Amino acid sequence: MSPTEQPTMSEYRRREQSITLAPVEEQLGALGDTGTDDSTHELLTLNFGPHHPATHGVLRLLVTLQGEIVRDVKPIIGYVHTGIEKTAEDKSYWKVIPVVERMDYLSYYFNAMAFCGAVETLLEVDVPKRAQYLRVIHLELNRIMSHLVWLGTSALDLGAISMFWYCFREREKILDLFEMSSGQRMHTRYFQVGGVIEDIPRGFAEKLRGFLAEMPSRVDQYRDMLNGNEIVLQRLRGTCPLDAGTLLSLGVTGPLLRAAGNPWDLRKADPYSSYDDFEFKIPVGTAGDNYDRFACRVAEMYESVKIVAQALDGLPEGPHITEDRKVALPPRHELATSMEALIHHFKLVTEGMRVPPGEVYFPIESPRGELGCFVRSDGSSKPARVHMRDPSFVNLQATAPMVKGAYIADLIATLAMLDPILGGIDR
Amino acid sequence: MPDATGLELIAQELRDAEGAGVVTDTLFFRDRATVTVQAMRIRAVLAHLRAQGYAFLASVHGVDYYPHEPRLGVHYELLDMSRVDRITVKVRVPSDAPEVESVTPDAADGPGWPTANHQEREVFDMFGVVFRGHPDLRRILMPEDYEGHPQRRDFPIGGEPVIFTYNEREAYPSGRTSGASTREGAGA
Amino acid sequence: MKREILSGPGAGGRPTSAPGGTTDLRVRSLNARQLLRGGDLEGPNPSAHLEGADFERYVEESVMTTTLDKAVAWARSNSFFPATFGLACCAIEMMSIVAARVDVARFGFEAFRASPRQADLLILSGRVSIKMAPIVRRIYDQMLEPKWAISMGACCSSMGVFNNYALVPADKFMPIDVHVPGCPPRPEALMHGVLKLRKMVQDDPDMGWRERYGARGTEEVLPGA
Numbered sequence: 001m002s003p004t005e006q007p008t009m010s011e012y013r014r015r016e017q018s019i020t021l022a023p024v025e026e027q028l029g030a031l032g033d034t035g036t037d038d039s040t041h042e043l044l045t046l047n048f049g050p051h052h053p054a055t056h057g058v059l060r061l062l063v064t065l066q067g068e069i070v071r072d073v074k075p076i077i078g079y080v081h082t083g084i085e086k087t088a089e090d091k092s093y094w095k096v097i098p099v100v101e102r103m104d105y106l107s108y109y110f111n112a113m114a115f116c117g118a119v120e121t122l123l124e125v126d127v128p129k130r131a132q133y134l135r136v137i138h139l140e141l142n143r144i145m146s147h148l149v150w151l152g153t154s155a156l157d158l159g160a161i162s163m164f165w166y167c168f169r170e171r172e173k174i175l176d177l178f179e180m181s182s183g184q185r186m187h188t189r190y191f192q193v194g195g196v197i198e199d200i201p202r203g204f205a206e207k208l209r210g211f212l213a214e215m216p217s218r219v220d221q222y223r224d225m226l227n228g229n230e231i232v233l234q235r236l237r238g239t240c241p242l243d244a245g246t247l248l249s250l251g252v253t254g255p256l257l258r259a260a261g262n263p264w265d266l267r268k269a270d271p272y273s274s275y276d277d278f279e280f281k282i283p284v285g286t287a288g289d290n291y292d293r294f295a296c297r298v299a300e301m302y303e304s305v306k307i308v309a310q311a312l313d314g315l316p317e318g319p320h321i322t323e324d325r326k327v328a329l330p331p332r333h334e335l336a337t338s339m340e341a342l343i344h345h346f347k348l349v350t351e352g353m354r355v356p357p358g359e360v361y362f363p364i365e366s367p368r369g370e371l372g373c374f375v376r377s378d379g380s381s382k383p384a385r386v387h388m389r390d391p392s393f394v395n396l397q398a399t400a401p402m403v404k405g406a407y408i409a410d411l412i413a414t415l416a417m418l419d420p421i422l423g424g425i426d427r
Numbered sequence: 428m429p430d431a432t433g434l435e436l437i438a439q440e441l442r443d444a445e446g447a448g449v450v451t452d453t454l455f456f457r458d459r460a461t462v463t464v465q466a467m468r469i470r471a472v473l474a475h476l477r478a479q480g481y482a483f484l485a486s487v488h489g490v491d492y493y494p495h496e497p498r499l500g501v502h503y504e505l506l507d508m509s510r511v512d513r514i515t516v517k518v519r520v521p522s523d524a525p526e527v528e529s530v531t532p533d534a535a536d537g538p539g540w541p542t543a544n545h546q547e548r549e550v551f552d553m554f555g556v557v558f559r560g561h562p563d564l565r566r567i568l569m570p571e572d573y574e575g576h577p578q579r580r581d582f583p584i585g586g587e588p589v590i591f592t593y594n595e596r597e598a599y600p601s602g603r604t605s606g607a608s609t610r611e612g613a614g615a
Numbered sequence: 616m617k618r619e620i621l622s623g624p625g626a627g628g629r630p631t632s633a634p635g636g637t638t639d640l641r642v643r644s645l646n647a648r649q650l651l652r653g654g655d656l657e658g659p660n661p662s663a664h665l666e667g668a669d670f671e672r673y674v675e676e677s678v679m680t681t682t683l684d685k686a687v688a689w690a691r692s693n694s695f696f697p698a699t700f701g702l703a704c705c706a707i708e709m710m711s712i713v714a715a716r717v718d719v720a721r722f723g724f725e726a727f728r729a730s731p732r733q734a735d736l737l738i739l740s741g742r743v744s745i746k747m748a749p750i751v752r753r754i755y756d757q758m759l760e761p762k763w764a765i766s767m768g769a770c771c772s773s774m775g776v777f778n779n780y781a782l783v784p785a786d787k788f789m790p791i792d793v794h795v796p797g798c799p800p801r802p803e804a805l806m807h808g809v810l811k812l813r814k815m816v817q818d819d820p821d822m823g824w825r826e827r828y829g830a831r832g833t834e835e836v837l838p839g840a
Contacts, residue, residue, distance in 0.1 A: 050747065051754055053699050053729040057706070058747060078568040079747040080703050082770075083585075083781035085553075086578050099776055102798075105704035121457050149707065168714030186704060186799055248483055251542025269511050358456050361504055361515065363485065372486055374502065384580075389486035389504070397545055423703050426568055426744070569781075570746045577780055585780030587787070589773045 043071060050079045056153065056415065057422030061399075068407050073400045081426040088386040092352025093119055096383060098189045100373075103388055104424030105186070106149055109135075109142040110366040111388065112191040114373035117272060118362035119193045122355050122377055125327050130318040131195030132274040136311045137208070138181070138190060139273075140304040144215070145174045146367040147297050147304075151222065154294070154416035158232055163222065170218055173211050180204050193353065194328045195321030205312060212309050219301050226294075236291040240402040240414040243288060250401070251394040254369025255296045256418065260288030266365035278310045290410075293417040297367075327353050352381035361389075368392050368419055390424035434460040437479070437514070445471050452517075461515040466501075466527045469518055473503065473530055474537045481505035481514055484530075487546035489554040493580040497521040499554050503530070520556060522579075529558035553578035644677050685818065691735075691761065692816035695724045695809070698734035700754065702741025705768040708799040709740045712809075717802040724809065731757040736812075738805075739785050742770035748783045755789045763816065765808055766791040769798045 048061040058079035064072040084103050088096040100115045101108040113135060120127060127135075152167030175185040181200050182188040190196055226232050244260040257264055263284045267275040283299035285292030321328045325344040334341040355377040363372035369391030376385040395418060402418075403411045437460070438453045445468060452463035464472045473484070486504040497519040505514050518527055531543045547558045548567040555576040558564055565571060575582055590598050701709055712719045719725055728734040731754045743751055755764065764785070769775035771785040772794040785791050792815065795808035 050750055051700065051731075058702055078566075078570070079744060079750070080742060081568040081744045081746065081781050082703075082742050082777050083577060083779040084777065086582075086584060086781075087777050087779050089580075090584055102704055102776060105707065124457070149710075153710075164710075164713075165715050168711060169716070172711070172714070172716045185801065186707065249538075249541050251484060251540075264508055269508075359461070359490075359502075360457055360459060361486070361502075361513075363513075370485060372504065374486070374488055374490075374504075376490055385490045387486075387488040387490075389488065393545060393549075394486075394542055397542065583780070586778035587774055587782075587784055589778075590784070590786060 056420055057425075059396075059415075059420060059422055059425075061411075063408070063411065065408065068409075070403045070406055070408060070411050073403055073411070075396055075399060077396070077422070077425050079426065080422050082423075084427045085386050085388070089383060092381045093193060093355060093383060094348075094352060096386060097192065098187060100386065100388065101187045101189060102423065103427050104366065104368070104371070104390060104392065104421050106146045106421055107142055107366050107368070107371075108187050109138050109191060110364060110371055111373075112189065113139060113273070114362055114364050114366075114371050114388065115375070115386065116191050116193050117364065118360050118373045118375040119355060119377075119383075121360045121362055122358050122375060123193070123327060123353070125194050125322050125324050127195050127273070127322060128319045129274065129316045130199075131320050131322075133311045133315050134196050134200065134320060135191060135273050136275065136278070137308050137315075138178070138196075140307045140311070141174050141177060143367045144301050144304045145171050147301050148174075150297060150367075150416075150419045154419075155226065155232070157412055157416045158235055160226060160229055160232055163226065166218075166222060166225075170215070177204065177208055177211065180207065192321060192328065194324065195319070197321070199320040205315075208308070208312055212305055212312075215305050216302060219298060219305075223298050233291070235409065235413050236294055236417070237289065238287070239290045239410045240406050240417075241287055241289040242398060242402050246401060247288075247398060250398045252369065252398050254365070254367070254391055254395070255293055255300065256369070256395060256398065258282060259285035259292035259296045261286060266363060266370060270363075272362075272364060275307075277314065278307045280304075280307050280310075290413050290417045297419075300367075354379065354381050355383075363389070366391055368421065368424070369395060388424070388427060390427065392420045392422075392424045393427075396420055396425055430458075431455040431460075434462070434514075437476075438462055440479075441472060441475060444475050451519075459513065459515065461517055463517040463519065466518040466520050468528070469501075469503070469516070470528050470530055470534070470536060470539075472516060473505070473540065476505055476514065476516070480507040480510060481512070483508055484540045484542050485513075487530075487543045487550060489550035489556060489578070491554060491578065491580045492519070499525050499556055501527055501550055501556060522555070525554070525556045527556055527558055529561035529564075531558070532560055532562055534560065552576070555579070688817050692813040693723050694726075695736040695763070695813070696726050696728045696734045697724060697736040697738050698731050698754070698758070699727045699729050700737055700739060700751075702739070702743065702747065703770070705740035705770075705799040708802055708805060709738055709767065711802040712805055714802075717806050719806065719809070722810070722813070731755075732759065734758055735762045736809075737762065737764045738767050738809075739764060739771045739791075740767040740799075742768075742775065742777065743783050743785055744781050745783055748788050751785070752788050763792045763812055764789060765793045765795060765805075765812060767795045767797075767805055767808070768800055769796055772796060 044065045046063045046065055048063055050058040050060045060076040060079065062074040062076065063070055082102075084099055088099050091099060097112050097115060101111050103111050148167040148171045152164040155161070155163030178188055179185050181204055182190040182198065190198075242260060244257060244262040247257050247260055248262070253264060261284060263282050265282045266272070268282060280303045283296045283303065285296050325341065329348055330338070330341040330344055335345055357377050357379040359374070359376040361372055361374045363370050365371070370389065371391055372389035374385070374387040374389065375383050378384040399414065399418060402414050406414070434453055434455050438450045441450050441462070441464070449464050449468045449472065450462060451465065454461040454463070483506040484503060485506045486502070488502050490500040490502060492498050492500055499522055500517055500519045503516040505516065506512070520527060529543070529547055530540045531547055533539045544562070545567060547561055548564060550556050551558060551564055552566040552568050553576055566573060569577065588594065588598070711717060713725060713727065724736075735758060737755055737758065739751065755762070766772045766785045770777065770782065774782055774784050775798060793808045793812045795805055797804050800808070
């Protein structure tokens with residue numbers, strides 16, 4: 001209920017009325033459902049406010065309930081809108097990378113990859129093979145980390161609270177690896193236009209191998225713990241299924257689509273950054289219910305471990321960033337001897353790189369689906385438009401069809417399995 | 428991606444199917460195909476492309492081409508999953524009459540694209556492009572009573588001055604805002 | 616015969632007491648128990664065997680006096696109930712302090728309450744947009760006194776990376792006690808901020824560093840103060 005209820009309400013406020021006493025048939029008829037004709041009940045519109053422990057972030061849902069059955073769900077977003085795209089227009093290209101990283105805050109390497117890929121396409125600059133493999137290593141580690149956080153918080157929502165601590169224990173190991181390679185745990189700004197900012201240090205490979213050796217057994221433990229939990233199975237099996245056709249018309253991609261049976265994955269369909277050098281499988285579900293979404297993501301963790309192992313084994317020698325001095329900073333030892341290096345360094349740091357005018361859309365496969373970055377350049381050193389097509393923003397539209405007719409508890413489970421990240425939704 | 432000749436073929440097919448004036452421009456840039464069409468014919472164009480196989484609408488986003496006119500643009504990224512083909516459809520509208528047909532609803536001329544629902548609302552919120560026929564066109568990211576369209580190029584970026592102790596008094600003239608130090612009365 | 620017991624360290628935030636002197640309470644109650652050695656410890660009332668000055672000394676040594684404020688502040692500071700209030704990226708690092716590596720349960724703060732009525736610490740973790748600011752303020756108003764707020768991260772402390780139309784610094788609409796810088800702050804940094812708040816609540820805001828470093832006279836004096 002809005003505390004500030006003016007006598008003349010806007011159309012928006014009128015639609016948000018909390019309790020409506022209209023007879024059930026009228027309301028159900030408005031929702032397109034001619035279910036029961038029990039006119040002694042009424043529909044209740046409940047506000048799952050932005051501050052709620054079970055909505056993953058500041059998501060507000062207006063849920064219309066008939067008893068415990070959800071009849072309609074209206075998501076209201078914008079509570080963490082940060083104006084990232086507008087801020088990005090104000091900064092030079094390499095300064096946009098940390099801004100854009102903070103969008104989908106669990107998959108920061110993917111945000112940076114999408115943006116760097118778009119700018120590299122505009123610049124027509126080649127990324128060296130070693131840099132591509134390093135990018136793949138960090139991207140897949142980030143995928144594992146994102147799925148671990150998803151698993152921990154979803155199990156927390158479902159009541160299997162111990163999973164949270166186990167998943168965050170593995171997450172700490174991955175963050176240690178990120179800290180080793182770039183100095184930061186989150187939002188590392190490791191990916192730069194043309195490659196990565198620094199080569200991996202000594203000891204990184206050993207630590208990574210140690211992590212990869214024990215990770216599959218950990219994922220086994222988590223999978224067995226939840227698969228043996230009758231409550232989790234009852235809450236996930238058979239709840240809120242949605243077929244692949246409806247998902248495609250809603251624009252849903254990623255594990256949600258794969259759980260419904262459609263094996264669409266940009267890493268296989270349209271490989272970028274040397275993904276075609278690696279052998280891995282795409283887990284695909286059958287029923288498209290919550291259990292399949294859960295199982296798909298857990299299986300993806302195994303596949304990501306395989307990809308990282310292959311990338312680490314096959315890591316070629318070479319530069320870690322492009323040699324084009326107009327795009328990438330020259331190595332520091334050159335600044336003492338070469339005048340051109342000094343000038344390039346100066347230009348890049350003060351003004352930034354100049355990108356030829358054009359527009360490009362660069363899609364990649366993030367842990368939540370197709371993450372695309374649209375960059376429009378007008379020839380100057382600052383982008384004229386940066387738009388991130390965030391998978392969670394589009395996937396959120398699937399919430400309403402999924403939960404119509406299910407119980408509230410299934411709504412919570414579905415929200416958890418949807419894996420929305422509000423930073424990406426609101427940007 | 429369709430190559431340059433493929434793009435021209437698609438444009439020609441569109442002209443044959445929808446009328447000569449519907450396609451205003453084609454562009455093949457960095458191996459990506461873009462077709463610019465008229466704003467009020469976008470539904471028909473997308474339906475035609477859907478029949479050609481581009482059945483997945485990946486993204487609907489707006490661009491402000493200030494100071495070039497027509498100023499506001501809306502891009503539709505289409506994807507053909509079976510052939511792994513992408514094509515971009517662009518419309519350009521002037522800022523004094525920013526109206527585009529909405530591709531969201533199912534209408535008499537064919538099924539719509541439900542994925543465009545929130546995305547068109549975002550373009551409306553950020554750029555002010557009005558989508559005719561959208562079932563629920565209202566602001567999605569900004570507060571519902573916000574005035575202005577933030578991502579237009581002439582909208583100021585805004586921001587607050589960072590508060591240090593030297594400008595704390597001017598920023599908060601009513602007194603110190605820190606809770607504990609006002610309560611406990613601790614030292615400077 | 617009294618056992619030689621070395622006195623423990625100074626109070627350091629613990630409520631100190633008067634009668635028995637300034638040594639640690641534990642030391643003094645051990646001393647007090649020594650006085651009973653002469654009596655019958657297995658009986659129903661051991662202290663009944665003490666008389667007169669011995670009995671008074673026993674009572675003095677086992678009693679701690681303090682101001683009520685200090686005792687209450689000590690209790691409050693060791694049992695913050697943080698509100699679950701994750702907004703953006705900093706929320707993930709806030710979840711990390713609940714996790715096992717930097718364990719906030721060591722200090723007694725693991726009881727994150729979902730309802731603001733039951734919480735007394737609001738850790739604002741993440742960027743506060745203009746749409747969210749009135750809601751944050753409403754949540755803060757719903758919390759009962761005494762309540763504290765930690766602004767975690769650069770975005771809510773001082774606009775952070777995104778100094779633009781969409782964000783509000785938390786200082787603008789609610790009183791903040793501790794600002795934790797970082798983007799996002801490491802879990803150790805957030806823990807440091809929480810412990811700093813704990814010290815502040817125990818009424819020792821600058822933790823005596825001005826004495827320790829001989830820095831009296833370096834307080835910032837603002838014009839017109």
